[in-house]
Amino acid sequence: MKYLDEYRDEALAKTIVDEIKRTVTKPWVLMEVCGGQTHSIVKYGIDRLLPSEVELVHGPGCPVCVTSLEMIDKALEIARRPDVIFCSFGDMLRVPGSRDDLLILKSRGADVRVVYSPIDCLKIARANPEKKVVFFAIGFETTAPGNAMSVWQAREQGIKNFSVLVSHVLVPPAIASILQSPLNRVQGFLGPGHVCTVMGYREYEPIAARYRVPIVITGFEPIDILEGTLMTLRQLEAGKAEVENQYPRVVSRDGNQVAQDLVNKVFEVGDRKWRGVGSIPKSGYKLRYEFREHDAERIFDVQEIDTREPEICISGLVLRGVKKPHDCPAFGSLCTPEHPLGATMVSAEGACAAYYAYGRHLQKPAATSKEAATLARAN
Amino acid sequence: MCLAIPGKLIEISADPNGVRMGKANFGGIVKQVCLEYTPEVALGDYVLVHVGFALSKVDEAEAARTYQALERMEQLQELDIPDVRDDGSAPTTPISTNGKHPSDPADRAGEPIASRVP
Numbered sequence: 001m002k003y004l005d006e007y008r009d010e011a012l013a014k015t016i017v018d019e020i021k022r023t024v025t026k027p028w029v030l031m032e033v034c035g036g037q038t039h040s041i042v043k044y045g046i047d048r049l050l051p052s053e054v055e056l057v058h059g060p061g062c063p064v065c066v067t068s069l070e071m072i073d074k075a076l077e078i079a080r081r082p083d084v085i086f087c088s089f090g091d092m093l094r095v096p097g098s099r100d101d102l103l104i105l106k107s108r109g110a111d112v113r114v115v116y117s118p119i120d121c122l123k124i125a126r127a128n129p130e131k132k133v134v135f136f137a138i139g140f141e142t143t144a145p146g147n148a149m150s151v152w153q154a155r156e157q158g159i160k161n162f163s164v165l166v167s168h169v170l171v172p173p174a175i176a177s178i179l180q181s182p183l184n185r186v187q188g189f190l191g192p193g194h195v196c197t198v199m200g201y202r203e204y205e206p207i208a209a210r211y212r213v214p215i216v217i218t219g220f221e222p223i224d225i226l227e228g229t230l231m232t233l234r235q236l237e238a239g240k241a242e243v244e245n246q247y248p249r250v251v252s253r254d255g256n257q258v259a260q261d262l263v264n265k266v267f268e269v270g271d272r273k274w275r276g277v278g279s280i281p282k283s284g285y286k287l288r289y290e291f292r293e294h295d296a297e298r299i300f301d302v303q304e305i306d307t308r309e310p311e312i313c314i315s316g317l318v319l320r321g322v323k324k325p326h327d328c329p330a331f332g333s334l335c336t337p338e339h340p341l342g343a344t345m346v347s348a349e350g351a352c353a354a355y356y357a358y359g360r361h362l363q364k365p366a367a368t369s370k371e372a373a374t375l376a377r378a379n
Numbered sequence: 380m381c382l383a384i385p386g387k388l389i390e391i392s393a394d395p396n397g398v399r400m401g402k403a404n405f406g407g408i409v410k411q412v413c414l415e416y417t418p419e420v421a422l423g424d425y426v427l428v429h430v431g432f433a434l435s436k437v438d439e440a441e442a443a444r445t446y447q448a449l450e451r452m453e454q455l456q457e458l459d460i461p462d463v464r465d466d467g468s469a470p471t472t473p474i475s476t477n478g479k480h481p482s483d484p485a486d487r488a489g490e491p492i493a494s495r496v497p
Binding site: 036039040043063064089113114115117119120121124125127128139140142143145146147149153194195197198220221250262348349 | 380381382383396398410411413415416417418427429430431432434435437438441444445448451452453454456457458460461462463464465466467468469
């Protein structure tokens with residue numbers, strides 16, 4: 001069997017695949033929510049090991065990909081200012097804004113720095129009191145504790161020249177939004193293991209009950225994904241819709257309570273715009289009012305920006321699991337990791353980048369000249 | 380950023396502001412880690428780290444297995460970004476302008492990646 005020899009435990013993988021084949025009696029569509037899972041599925045060809053009745057579609061679990069264009073453009077506006085040191089996770093630097101990206105600004109002389117951790121920004125702020133140090137606080141629930149701590153410590157330590165541009169997103173409202181869409185085809189979810197390390201999985205229980213969908217909290221290794229798939233399929237075949245935990249060696253029902261407490265002190269839940277998807281009610285974190293001195297959106301008062309997305313890019317449909325990367329006419333021809341049109345082609349956790357990295361663009365025809373002309377106009 | 384990286388705690392300290400910090404060894408790369416969210420961890424423990432914050436404890440076998448899985452998926456690049464020094468500087472800028480991340484495996488010829496396994 002192709003790919004199986006790359007698995008940690010080939011025999012176990014084969015046993016699970018065989019069990020999946022025995023379990024499935026009709027077609028099912030499952031979605032994995034975490035970008036790390038997407039990467040693993042494509043790298044190990046997990047979708048191709050499964051029987052034809054089981055379709056895996058890829059969800060919006062890449063934080064770089066779903067950060068809204070408005071927010072990227074705001075980041076670019078702020079980073080351009082000569083009095084600013086703009087700090088970011090490395091993945092954000094090549095995400096295309098309407099006109100530029102952060103890497104281009106850096107090459108033109110803007111002080112844009114990649115940091116490993118938001119807490120590093122506090123040192124940069126202390127060492128550069130004449131500058132305003134801004135951190136681009138993006139991510140799902142996994143980065144929220146770190147970002148919250150950096151703001152909390154800035155206030156505790158009186159570091160007034162540090163602020164955050166917050167574009168945090170939350171998984172459960174995104175799942176609910178996908179399930180509410182008239183285009184939805186997803187019948188079961190592989191829940192995001194590492195998000196649940198922080199948050200636990202209590203908040204998925206009302207979603208499973210309300211929408212009658214099984215949600216299996218799953219790790220990112222190939223064996224985990226196969227096992228999570230089997231657990232989800234067993235529920236579907238039995239007509240169940242529960243939250244189960246495939247990943248108990250890392251995830252507990254309650255998560256990390258200490259981290260959740262600080263996140264809730266610093267952030268509150270608010271509406272959030274997702275790139276390619278639109279606004280989802282109560283789907284993100286924003287800073288609480290008492291931390292306004294560290295809120296870059298308040299400090300810099302960036303005006304409404306006229307945003308432009310390339311017309312040809314279907315990343316919004318890819319992020320919602322409606323389309324696959326190779327359904328896009330630009331995929332692998334006009335849009336590549338070197339010249340990404342959409343954010344899903346930038347991050348390793350994006351579905352388009354994963355498909356490209358593992359050669360799936362070689363299995364589709366290139367864009368037609370008509371489509372290329374459309375694209376040229378869009379740019 | 381979304382997947383936590385496991386490391387072994389080799390130092391626990393408090394920074395001048397009383398924040399519980401430490402150092403973790405990620406398969407040979409030692410980085411600063413904030414331990415405020417894991418008050419229960421002790422020296423020698425393995426922790427799962429998201430963007431410099433330890434968020435849970437795992438056993439050694441799980442740590443090794445997760446690290447190897449991340450390595451196979453080339454998801455360890457963020458470890459190559461240097462810690463910022465106390466004076467606000469960083470050893471080198473990690474961004475290359477040829478569009479490739481400097482930790483791109485093609486740019487690391489001769490580096491014993493496999494030896495990084497904790």
